[in-house]
Amino acid sequence: MYTIKDLYDLDHTLAKDYLSQFTYPWEALAGIKEMIVKLGESLPKEEYNEVKPHVWVHKTATVFDSAYLGDPCIIGPRTEVRQCAFIRGAALVGADCVVGNSTELKNVILFDHVQTPHYNYVGDSILGYYSHTGAGAITSNVKSDKKLVVVKNGDEKIETGLKKMGAMLGDYVEVGCNSVLNPGTVIGRHSNVYPTSCVRGVIPENSIFKNNGTVVTKK
Template sequence: MYTISDLYDLDHTLAADYLKGFTYPWEALKGIKDMILEIGAGLGDDYTEVKEHVWVHKTATVFESAYLGAPCIIGPNTEVRHGAFIRGSALVGADCVVGNSVELKNVILFDHVQTPHYNYVGDSILGYYSHMGAGSITSNVKSDKKLVVVHNGTEHIETGVKKFGAMLGDYVEVGCNAVCNPGTVIGRHSNVYPTSCVRGVVPENSIYKNSGEVIHKEER
């Protein structure tokens, strides 16, 4: 329930070929920068390299107050709004929203992803049509600075990485002011309640209310 094939439809990202080389999504985090540089060099005339290693599709809208750090790719019909801070190593797909005061760093956003208001997304992959409510964030470093472990019940998966925010599957909805702690994996079509503190693996088609209450949607 936490492999790339479990979480993502790869038809909706320029990173498809890159991601096919891995089993687990967190394995792809270390190479995002190099992947963007490789893809960017091969983009066609529909993209403009607005500064070195920053490619923006001609149909995208980028507010003057937004900052685009290299390397990054901004896809078709995507809107990067006032005060957005893209620190770099960000692949943003088609029809996305990167909103007011949002910060992105070392991320892959599939097509139709929305991070519209005051979100921090770092060292994370957000699947097709996933959405982060206002103020929700991915916490990407443990307080003790140790390597991140993915917890799934009694199973504990060593990732070997220090920085790992969240892996959101396709159509995931994260409520306002929720925190996805390091190593969070949320399955497709799942919802997270507002103000939740999420850890570990949330199965697909679930509603995460709190750490002791995760229900399947069929049970409602």
């Protein structure tokens, strides 16, 4: 329930070929920067402007003047990067996305139609097709004890070997406002997280994560 094939339809990202190399999504985090540079250099010049070195913006995208685009990054077709968004770099943002006011992205892949619209932090994470984070929701990507991140699925523990890993959101995941996704969180397709939740571990697809940590299957 937490492999790339379980979580994502790869036809909805420019990173399809790159992600296809891996079994688990967190295995892709280390090479995102290099992947974006290589991919950006192959983008059609009639569709993308390289607005500064290693920053490619589709000609149909809207980037507000107060937004910051660090390198490398790719901004896809019809995507909006709104006021005071802070893209630190190593960000592949797909088509028809929203990167909202004061949202920060770092070392991420956002599939097509992803919305991070208000005051979000998304770091060392992969957000699937049509996933959405409510206002103030964040992906925490470093453990407080600074130890390596472990993905926990009940009694099963998967060593990632990573000091920094945020959240892997499957396609059509909805995260409620002001929720915190702890390091190593994996949320299956079509699942919902209640507002103000503190989430950790693996949440199965087609589930609802409630504020008290109860997980129920959608009816």
